[in-house]
Amino acid sequence: xxxxxxxxxxxxxxxxxxxxxxxxxxxxxxxxxxxxxxxxxxxxxxxxxxxxxxxxxxxxxxxxxxxxxxxxxxxxxxxxxxxxxxxxxxxxxxxxxxxxxxxxxxxxxxxxxxxxxxxxxxxxxxxxxxxxxxxxxxxxxxxxxxxxxxxxxxxxxxxxxxxxxxxxxxxxxxxxxxxxxxxxxxxxxxxxxxxxxxxxxxxxxxxxxxxxxxxxxxxxxxxxxxxxxxxxxxxxxxxxx
Numbered sequence: 348x349x350x351x352x353x354x355x356x357x358x359x360x361x362x363x364x365x366x367x368x369x370x371x372x373x374x375x376x377x378x379x380x381x382x383x384x385x386x387x388x389x390x391x392x393x394x395x396x397x398x399x400x401x402x403x404x405x406x407x408x409x410x411x412x413x414x415x416x417x418x419x420x421x422x423x424x425x426x427x428x429x430x431x432x433x434x435x436x437x438x439x440x441x442x443x444x445x446x447x448x449x450x451x452x453x454x455x456x457x458x459x460x461x462x463x464x465x466x467x468x469x470x471x472x473x474x475x476x477x478x479x480x481x482x483x484x485x486x487x488x489x490x491x492x493x494x495x496x497x498x499x500x501x502x503x504x505x506x507x508x509x510x511x512x513x514x515x516x517x518x519x520x521x522x523x524x525x526x527x528x529x530x531x532x533x534x535x536x537x538x539x540x541x542x543x544x545x546x547x548x549x550x551x552x553x554x555x556x557x558x559x560x561x562x563x564x565x566x567x568x569x570x571x572x573x574x575x576x577x578x579x580x581x582x583x584x585x586x587x588x
Contacts, residue, residue: 358429364529366423366432366483369522370476372529378552379529380538387555414441416452416459423487428526434484436464450494461488463499470505475521477501478512482522485514 365383372379381387409418416439424431439459442449449458463484467477478501485496500509512518543558550556 356426358426358530360426362429362530363424363426363431364429364526364533366430366480366487368529369430369483369525370480372532373474373476373479373525374546375550376532377539377541377556377558378550380532381552381556383533384536384538387552415439416441416455423484423491425487425490427490428483428486428523429530430483430487430526432484432487434463434488435466437488438462438464448494450492458494461485461492461494461496463488463496464502464509465499466502466504468504470503471501471510475518478518479522479525481512482514482518483526486519486522 368379368383371382408420409416411417418437418439419435421434421437422431423434438461439450439452440462442458442460444457446458449460452459463481465477465481465484471477481499481501485499488494488496497514499512499514501512502509541556541558547553547556547558
């Protein structure tokens with residue numbers, strides 16, 4: 348695995364993709380394409396609640412609580428893996444005076460350990476969607492600050508609790524592999540065909556996607572042949588009525 352604090356730039360500013368796209372992509376490649384390639388979006392109650400939670404956290408301000416500096420709405424960027432975005436909260440935890448690692452903050456004495464916190468509505472998920480998004484934030488912070496970011500946390504609005512996340516080698520590799528897939532699909536620029544799964548029922552783009560009727564293989568020609576008993580040769584290249 349590459350050095351998480353390496354400074355080798357691979358992407359240009361114009362190549363950067365939003366960190367939020369990783370969660371869309373991990374949930375469904377078609378959903379990602381509808382949002383990020385075609386610019387389609389349809390809000391439901393769940394996405395509205397999530398947006399309001401982020402707006403409360405993302406106030407672009409800093410406060411100090413003891414030996415912790417809390418920054419909100421922190422702009423993020425990585426030219427190495429090609430991502431950009433914004434962290435809801437980054438807590439900078441004060442290290443010992445003789446510490447040689449940690450981040451150096453402009454105009455602030457000492458060294459500090461960055462600790463990203465992402466706010467989510469609902470409750471923890473079985474899938475690693477939230478962990479991957481948070482890990483991507485950590486990778487950006489490491490590149491920007493030249494300091495290791497070993498841990499972070501997810502705050503869930505439903506139970507009002509934090510859940511710690513360790514950015515181990517497995518999670519980092521998963522995040523970087525998904526980021527590579529994101530850039531690959533962006534270069535291809537194609538929206539995948541629909542394929543209905545149970546998770547589609549809770550997708551905010553269900554009515555736009557129409558996974559049950561637009562799924563691969565459900566073509567108009569096949570519908571006509573099956574339901575109207577038309578000879579297949581009559582549906583290939585023939586003129587309309």
